[in-house]
Amino acid sequence: MKKTALNQIHHELKAKMVPFAGYEMPVSYKGVIIEHENVRKNLGVFDVSHMGEFFVTGPETIDLIQKITSNDASKLVDGQAQYTCFPNNNGGIVDDLIIYRFHAEKFLLVVNASNIEKDWEWINQHNTFDAQLTNESDDYSLLAIQGPKAVEAMQSLTSEDLSQIKFYHFKVADFAGCEDVIISATGYTGSGGFEIYFKNQDAEKIWSAVMDAGKDFGIEPTGLAARDTLRL
Numbered sequence: 001m002k003k004t005a006l007n008q009i010h011h012e013l014k015a016k017m018v019p020f021a022g023y024e025m026p027v028s029y030k031g032v033i034i035e036h037e038n039v040r041k042n043l044g045v046f047d048v049s050h051m052g053e054f055f056v057t058g059p060e061t062i063d064l065i066q067k068i069t070s071n072d073a074s075k076l077v078d079g080q081a082q083y084t085c086f087p088n089n090n091g092g093i094v095d096d097l098i099i100y101r102f103h104a105e106k107f108l109l110v111v112n113a114s115n116i117e118k119d120w121e122w123i124n125q126h127n128t129f130d131a132q133l134t135n136e137s138d139d140y141s142l143l144a145i146q147g148p149k150a151v152e153a154m155q156s157l158t159s160e161d162l163s164q165i166k167f168y169h170f171k172v173a174d175f176a177g178c179e180d181v182i183i184s185a186t187g188y189t190g191s192g193g194f195e196i197y198f199k200n201q202d203a204e205k206i207w208s209a210v211m212d213a214g215k216d217f218g219i220e221p222t223g224l225a226a227r228d229t230l231r232l
Contacts, residue, residue: 004049005141005203013221020224021113023050028223035226039191042218043147045210046227050113052137053197054120057106060129065099065107068126076101081168081186086122095119098186100170108182108197141203143196144227145210150193153217157209158183162194176209178202189230 002023010017015026026047028035038044056064065073071084080101086094095115100108111119116137124133145154151162158181160173165185175181175196182197198206211219 002050004047005200006047006049006207009204009207010047010221015221015223018224021050023113025050026221026223027225029221032223032225032229035220035222036229038218038220039147039189039222039226039230041148042220043145043149043153043193043214044189044220044222044226045207045214046144046146046222046224047141047207048144048195048224048227049141049200049203051142052111052113052116052119052135053140053142054109054111054123055106055134055136056109056131057134058129058131059105061105061107061131064123064127064129064131065109067129068123069097069099071099073099073101073107078103079169079171081170081184083168086119094122100182100184102172139200140197141200141206143206143210144187144189144193145196145214146187146189146193146222146230147191149214149217153214153219154194154210157213165194176202176206176213178206181206188227191230 010026016028017024018027069084070087071082076082082099085096088094095111098110120135155162157176158173160171167185170184172182184195186195187193
């Protein structure tokens with residue numbers, strides 16, 4: 001079973017750990033209801049580093065993405081994200097995903113953890129374009145920092161004005177003393193906030209900084225169970 005870069009921290013926090021999509025993941029810490037209500041009122045942080053990250057680069061990147069996804073990615077501008085699906089050949093879906101446009105020749109596709117291998121094969125199967133794919137899923141960590149106090153609590157960690165990042169937009173900026181962090185105004189909780197992508201070697205440093213910055217705002221580690229109830 002795979003482990004995220006923050007696995008040891010979850011054990012130290014005495015999280016209830018369960019197998020999920022091939023990873024050992026925290027399902028809860030203090031309890032689902034407590035964590036759910038805290039995200040609604042204050043701020044919660046989820047380790048969702050099991051998600052998959054595929055980078056697509058090259059002059060025909062948009063042509064590949066337009067072929068394999070159901071939404072219109074040509075409408076995206078630099079720094080914008082889009083929810084979409086990989087349709088299959090039978091009127092169904094291979095997977096859903098989020099697309100991030102950095103510039104015309106660089107996109108990021110974030111896919112579900114349980115479908116990383118399947119999605120990777122599907123995309124490559126249809127890549128007849130001048131577009132290069134790299135699977136960096138094992139190199140990146142991802143935190144979802146969610147709740148109405150997210151902007152106020154996290155602002156001290158970055159020079160980027162978090163209040164100016166619109167929903168489903170993102171910036172690549174400094175965060176917690178680390179460079180080139182993707183700060184995305186996305187998330188599945190319905191309570192606002194950010195999802196931040198960074199290299200595994202920075203995971204413990206960023207986790208500690210996030211928890212310290214949020215301590216006066218009621219931040220709590222939050223598990224996958226509350227993530228599901230918040231989505232509902």
